[in-house]
Amino acid sequence: MADTLTASALTLKDIARQAGVSLATVDRVLHNRPGVRPDTVRRVREAIERNAFQPHVAAAELARGRARRFAFVMPSGPNPFMQQIEAYLGEMSAWLAARRLGVETIATDVFDPSVLAASLTALADDYDGVAVVALDHPRVRAAIDDLVDAGTKVVTLVSDVPSSRRHHYVGIDNIAAGRTAGALVGRLAGGRSGKVAIVAGSQGLRDHAERIFGFNQVMAAEFPGLSVLPVLEGRDEDERSGQLLTRLLGRHVDIVGLYNVGAGTQGVAKALSDRASSDAGRDKVVFVGHDVTALTRRLLLQGVMDAAISQNPGHEARAAVRVLLALARGEPILREQEKIRIDIVMRDNLP
Amino acid sequence: MADTLTASALTLKDIARQAGVSLATVDRVLHNRPGVRPDTVRRVREAIERNAFQPHVAAAELARGRARRFAFVMPSGPNPFMQQIEAYLGEMSAWLAARRLGVETIATDVFDPSVLAASLTALADDYDGVAVVALDHPRVRAAIDDLVDAGTKVVTLVSDVPSSRRHHYVGIDNIAAGRTAGALVGRLAGGRSGKVAIVAGSQGLRDHAERIFGFNQVMAAEFPGLSVLPVLEGRDEDERSGQLLTRLLGRHVDIVGLYNVGAGTQGVAKALSDRASSDAGRDKVVFVGHDVTALTRRLLLQGVMDAAISQNPGHEARAAVRVLLALARGEPILREQEKIRIDIVMRDNLP
């Protein structure tokens, strides 16, 4: 009736006794310090395995004395998503303080590879771990690899550099996010046929390109009645996005769906509502976008927007900290916990 | 350019010095032990506030010596959702062991108030915290309150007892979940009009009743073209659910949507596919259900099911442990982190 998990009350002393060595030797093995015969190492390792020994994390943390420092390297400039991440880090401050963790956010031009790479390189000696919103560029990759070689733990945040040796990526699969957006636009259009517009920041951004790729995949395969128009590049700016979309809506009377890949949501929404008021007879355009912000929340409630694909920024911030901490401590990572889900947010499940 | 969070390197000794008292007095104040004049308490508290002092959790944990024990009281019998929760607790075993946390799952007939209440009462002295899948019944509420009075931390899991004095509820808002299901059925039906069926375990279960309530709310308010049929009570059994639904589908040719509130998914899916093959000409019935299991995953991929409303069982298990731990330590709870979201899972964002 009762099923028990865990109970390791063993200490290093017990392991030492079982392996027939002294505490000092166990310590040497545990921290890969030199001066232990291979055979002895094996004996100690076996004793550890046999008892499923887990160092007491509290004792270890207390003994090392030195506080750990993590850096979050994020885009400068006003980006609501990044601001949310910063805000959630702030909410963790008591949690962080109780563990003597120092977290600093460092604003940088993440779109300039040289600047970003230089920022990263400068961190090597001062931080135990770095979370970075990374541009996928050879120079950035090299900087990340250098950090890893220096013993710093590195996590990519939101945007990955898969070819680097970063320890972990905290973010979503953007192709799957695009596919999800496609399925939503298609299904919510409810059998109508017509054209579908895409507004993106730039197709040069890896995450945007991947989302568009996934979106087109689904549209082509499953919604033959819908044809996708060429991508509008709004540079994540409200005005530009709005103007481009207004022009497009004027040229095509049969647009039934819209996928807004990045920011610029304000402009996109304006363009849509302008059209709606100029011609009240037409069916509403299905509008799917990304991220839950104050604006998208309002648009969802008003019914202007039909769904938002979201990656929970709070979860990302906390996951990044937890992963860095686990890496620094040599603890295993709870993969399932740290995996960022693709959330579909509609009016009734707004968080 | 760099924004720093946290850095409290103060210790109790510093607080004692600032307050002009000894370590012992600070300790008395911190742990609400008697024998300190109110005025002195105030001085100490002020020093703590002023410095935003946070006890070092590692040191505190180490010093108290005693390991903490938590109990998870869950339904006996084969319930895939509960099995998933248990599985995720198992995956945490290394994490738990490193913190000297003992977690035990206790199977009980949670549907019998007396049995459940007795199970709970028996736990008071042995556990520091209890997570319970609770039936909302006066006797259960009393048992929970007794536990709380005895100093045990109590968290309700999946199903809440709002009138009790439990410290926290880990689970979703089932009314909002039902609303979300309603919006999905309505929107995915794409303007068709007709009837909508509901299959539930029992309307006596609080969570099922709340979901149905939310579902009906949305249907009535927003989809006048859809009329909801009386609820079928399948008792979460495959066969019964399937039979009831088959009969209903036979009586009403114009059913366009189906909401499966609880389990019995296998039977529901069978009834749907039987109808589909017997009359290929008809439009597919929009099928929305709950939870991501091996079965619902397959149905989503096959297109039989259109969406699943899900509460991440892994998240619930971990959140329950974290909340109990924070409560036991007297740490603040990260509300945002522990809040369980209502996930909409469709084919392309399957986790």
Add this chain to the structure above:
DNA sequence: CTCAAAATGAGTTGCGTACCTCAAAACACC
């Protein structure tokens, strides 16, 4: 003013690990 009770100071011990030193033992090599 006296005496008991309350409040406080001073101190100790121990938690389990990291990190360090120094000496002793085991070993390899010539």
Add this chain to the structure above:
DNA sequence: GGTGTTTTGAGGTACGCAACTCATTTTGAG
């Protein structure tokens, strides 16, 4: 067999706090 090197043991200190004891001071009631 002696040398130098590698490996190991023994032990200590420190980390910040919980929990405790005991002596001393302060307080309030009579």
